[in-house]
Amino acid sequence: MAMDSNSYKDLKVSRGFNYHYYVATAREKSKQNLVFIHGFGVASQDWRHQVRFFQELGYGIIAPDSLGYGGSSIIRDPQQLKLSLIAQDIVEILQHENIQSAIFVGQGGGSPIISRVAQLYPEKVTAAAFLAIPYAATPSPFDxxxxxxxxxxxxxxxxxxxxxxxxxxxxxxxxxxxxxxxxxxxxxxxxxxxxxxxxxxxxxxxxxxxxxxxxxxxxxxxxxxxxxxxxxxxxxxxxxxxxxxxxxAYLENVQSEDGQQSVPLDRYRLSKPVFYGYGTEDYISLPAIGKQAVQSFCDGEKLTIREFKANHWMHLQVPDDVNRTLLDWLQGL
Incomplete structure (x- = not known):
């Protein structure tokens, strides 16, 4: 079932681009806000199972269509997709909604975005969950x-x-x-x-x-x-x-140059609570690479690693398992 179109808003960020995003207010102050950032797929609708589950539990929800997707601005200039700029856009959405901080959840191509938000705006990130693609310190020059x-x-x-x-x-x-x-x-x-x-x-x-x-x-x-x-x-x-x-943007080294210019060395290591979930049947975003990344750049005492019997799209293939596992992690924060 698709997410309710009446729960979407549009915001023109300071760069002039439009963001179309789903929003639901937390039912009570004790419930935290969750920000879902998608990768390749059907934009924010990729999170429909998670949004429905956590919204029914009273959590606040922000789920934007990333630039180039859905109702947000179409971008064909890789320079406009620098992770530092997208991170700034996401923070502007939070400010517009009067959200001081949130728990971020990313899948696939959404994971590098929340990595950059955590690096540049650590005060906005209470904790971060990465599905399929792990936390990334900053990409190296790409050949x-x-x-x-x-x-x-x-x-x-x-x-x-x-x-x-x-x-x-x-x-x-x-x-x-x-x-x-x-x-x-x-x-x-x-x-x-x-x-x-x-x-x-x-x-x-x-x-x-x-x-x-x-x-x-x-x-x-x-x-x-x-x-x-x-x-x-x-x-x-x-x-x-x-x-x-x-x-x-990756092949032309836009992202590696952006990371080197925008992220201080002391921000490479993430001190926030981190969840990393991988699919045992993901043959591109390999679990061995993901586990090594989070173990190298995240605080081991605040790191949770879980596997799902699924492919790259675990949030779509085994949504109930993903939802329960994320909820257990959230409740333990």
């Missing part, structure tokens, strides 16, 4: 060919080969939409191991999308018919050039 070689030597296959297609191929948005069933069934795989051969390796995603109807992967059986319809029709209506620009 995709070198990264892919290291990944293949270490794990036996490339993990980020799809970045080049999504970020650098001007036809990528059109190819994805023109072959949308194939694209959807790869993004949300029925067999998560298909990511090893069709997602991570260089050229594999584009080759699969252009291979014709006989090559289309099975529909994800872990979605109910209603859930698949919502996810499918919503994503199909998006201008994918906006979401794909986030990958360009």
């Amino acid at each position: 995709l060919k070198q990264v892919l070689k290291i990944q293949k030597d270490t794990f036996g296959y490339e993990l980020f080969g799809y970045w080049e297609f999504l970020a650098m191929d001007p036809d990528a948005p059109v190819i994805a939409i023109s072959n949308f069933e194939a694209f959807f069934n790869l993004i949300y795989p029925d067999d998560p191991k298909s990511w090893i051969s069709l997602f991570g390796p260089s050229g594999a995603m584009k080759g699969y999308l252009l291979a014709g109807p006989d090559a289309v992967l099975p529909s994800p059986s872990w979605f109910s018919a209603e859930e698949k319809r919502l996810q499918y029709t919503t994503l199909q209506a998006f201008d994918l050039s906006g979401p794909f620009t986030y990958y360009k």
Whole structure:
């Protein structure tokens, strides 16, 4: 079930961009505010299971459509997607809603955003939860060919080969939409191991999308018919050039330069309570990498690590498990 459209607001932040965001006021002062930041997907609607669950428990909710998604401004300039600038935008939304601090929850591409909020505006972050992609201190200068070689030597296959297609191929948005069933069934795989051969390796995603109807992967059986319809029709209506620009910001080293310029060295290590949840069937955002990251840059005494028998999209695939586990963590803060 989609989130209530009547609970959305729009805010023009100081940079001039519009943010469309879901908001629900905490029922009582003892209940904290939760800020949900999505990654690739159907914008704030990706959090529908978590929003419904925690709102019914009385928590305050802020769930924005990130730039390039949903009802927020479409951005095709990677310079405008610097994490420091997006973090500033998120803080402006909180200020507009008179929220002094909150617990942040990010998934996938939302995790680097809340990482930067925690680094630059620590007073705004009570605690932070990261799903699939962990807390990131700040990205190093990015050489995709070198990264892919290291990944293949270490794990036996490339993990980020799809970045080049999504970020650098001007036809990528059109190819994805023109072959949308194939694209959807790869993004949300029925067999998560298909990511090893069709997602991570260089050229594999584009080759699969252009291979014709006989090559289309099975529909994800872990979605109910209603859930698949919502996810499918919503994503199909998006201008994918906006979401794909986030990958360009990494490949063009916009994010690494931004991190080096905006984040002081003493902010790399996160002292806040941190939750990291990973999917045992995630073959791109590998748990081994995620655990090493949070153990290196987060306070071990305030760190909670949990696994989910799920793929990259645990908040959609096993939402009840994710909700209960997050609630246990919240109640223990």
